[in-house]
Amino acid sequence: MTKAEEIYTDTDLAESDRQTEERACLQEICLFLSEYSAWLLGSGATSIRLERNVRRMAQSLGCEAEMTILPRHIHMTVCLPDRSECYTYIIATHPMPISFNINTRLSRLSWSMADDRIGFAEAKAKFKEIISTPPTDKHLVLFLASCANAAFCRLFTGDWAAVGVVFLSTLAGFYLKQVLSEHKVDVRLIFIICAFVSSVLASTAGLFSLGNTPDVAVGTSVLYLVPGIPFLNSFSDMLDGHYICAFGRFMNALVLTSCLSLGLCGGMMMMNLSMF
């Protein structure tokens, strides 16, 4: 082998080594960003926030990221600025209850990376720590949600007897929701059952002549089930031009609202009450 040939082979090998390393690195970045997106979207972030966070992180890692956000999947492509290398991955969004705590901490993580406060390895470790954040204490949530629904009853001009009935019927319904969720029952079925139970319990205000506003008690007893955040996220995505994602989220919220209405109608029919 001549000297030139030797040098050529050496540089060639070095080049291919560098490329393999870069590709592995790009692959790792793409997998990390996909995982990050799956969790951020699952925790209830809007599409605009997801796009901004991911682009910010990709930039800090010296590459560019583009993605398609679908209702249940994210299609992520990460490439080098000169487009010489590209890596694509499709990931399913992480099914989980909405968590603004995880959303907030993941957003902070993106800024920590963008401002070069932490490196890639540290970011990965931090990400693992964030996604294992435990949810809010369930007994506290149960109590606060019941108080909230009772306050709602008061806002809709219910009297104190109605407020008390709504508090208790929400307590029972929400507890049932927590138990059924733990047993991994289908969320639509949970909504029907809980709305039915809460409305039947709330109709006792009319049955035992408690107070003067039994209709308000029944009407507000199921409001803790209204999927407010999915509705807001859907319209927020729509304003931002993410129509497919907006439609997906809207349908999801609509199906849940229909289920809760179905449970409520069933409860009212059983108690011989009319909605209008």
Add this chain to the structure above:
Amino acid sequence: MLIQFLQDAFFAAIAAIGFAAISNPPKKAYLLCAIIAAVGHSARFLMMQPDVFGLHIVAASTIAAFIIGFLAVLLSPYGKMPAETCLFPSLLPMIPGIYAYKAFGGLIMCLTHSKEADFDHYFFLFANNGLTCLFILLGMVVGATLPIFFLKNISFQATR
């Protein structure tokens, strides 16, 4: 009137805290949500009073959501939170849940009543409640997101 106004603010704050709890917010968010929701909901209450402004619920919700959005964007950097973390739970007490399920109830009644007059009545209830619900939601989100876009520098750098 003043007592009603204060009562509205107080119960809206409790409702915001409770509904925020369902969506697992960071601890710092509870207080901010309560304050913002109290201001926003009581502002809507005031705007809807016939002897004050007498606004329609859609217009009143949009303006109230704008106030909520503005406050959320300005206050969220103090808790190092994205604006939505304070914003969305604060909007929850204004979500038109009753309109939503009344619309669905109307639809079911349409199916069970085949006489034209009855059908028309229930279809009216379905459309009336459904459209009101949709426009309240749209108005709320437009109102609440405008401040995020006006103050982009603050809202997307709050967690920095």
